[in-house]
Amino acid sequence: IEQDIESGEEVVPSETTITFTVSSGRQEIEMIDLSGLSREQVDKYVNDNGFYLSTSEEASDSIPVDQVIRQEPEAGTSLYIGERITVVFSTGPEEAASVAFSEEVSIPYEEKFSEPEEEDEEPELLPNNIKIYIGDSENDIDTVYEEFTIQEDTKRKLRFVVEEGESAEYRIERDDEQIIKKVVSPE
Numbered sequence: 001i002e003q004d005i006e007s008g009e010e011v012v013p014s015e016t017t018i019t020f021t022v023s024s025g026r027q028e029i030e031m032i033d034l035s036g037l038s039r040e041q042v043d044k045y046v047n048d049n050g051f052y053l054s055t056s057e058e059a060s061d062s063i064p065v066d067q068v069i070r071q072e073p074e075a076g077t078s079l080y081i082g083e084r085i086t087v088v089f090s091t092g093p094e095e096a097a098s099v100a101f102s103e104e105v106s107i108p109y110e111e112k113f114s115e116p117e118e119e120d121e122e123p124e125l126l127p128n129n130i131k132i133y134i135g136d137s138e139n140d141i142d143t144v145y146e147e148f149t150i151q152e153d154t155k156r157k158l159r160f161v162v163e164e165g166e167s168a169e170y171r172i173e174r175d176d177e178q179i180i181k182k183v184v185s186p187e
Contacts, residue, residue: 026080033075034068034087042068042087050081059094066090096163098137101186107154107172108179127151128174136160136168145170160184 135141
């Protein structure tokens with residue numbers, strides 16, 4: 001691969017010694033186990049050893065985000081500089097699928113009358129103050145979801161979003177008194 005006298009240089013053969021550097025062949029590197037290494041650690045290993053890198057990603061419940069799930073070739077394989085290795089990095093746990101569903105509820109009106117200020121006045125029909133609380137993946141059961149007043153029995157359609165296999169809950173208060181409490185699940 002190298003000689004100490006340049007090509008084309010004139011020499012006297014009986015008085016000249018030429019030194020040659022001979023290749024020992026391609027350098028082999030034993031592939032290490034990359035499992036659990038970060039992207040930065042893999043990039044350093046690849047750059048330090050002259051490899052090319054192909055990457056992909058997939059979800060994993062057991063391997064943290066941006067760490068190696070698996071590699072190809074496997075650890076212990078002999079490689080040469082310039083060869084390609086393939087690494088699959090974790091994107092973390094797969095998010096559970098969300099399910100949206102709704103339920104119609106009937107809210108009963110309770111008659112309440114105002115106290116007349118004068119004897120000849122008719123009592124006035126008062127509204128009920130309604131508060132709805134929803135507990136699902138988008139709402140906190142301790143925070144008012146909706147507040148309104150009614151003066152007759154009223155129907156409301158409540159919408160819920162839960163992770164697959166989970167349930168939601170709701171409660172309804174009329175004039176600060178709980179009248180309905182229920183746990184619901186998608187059918």
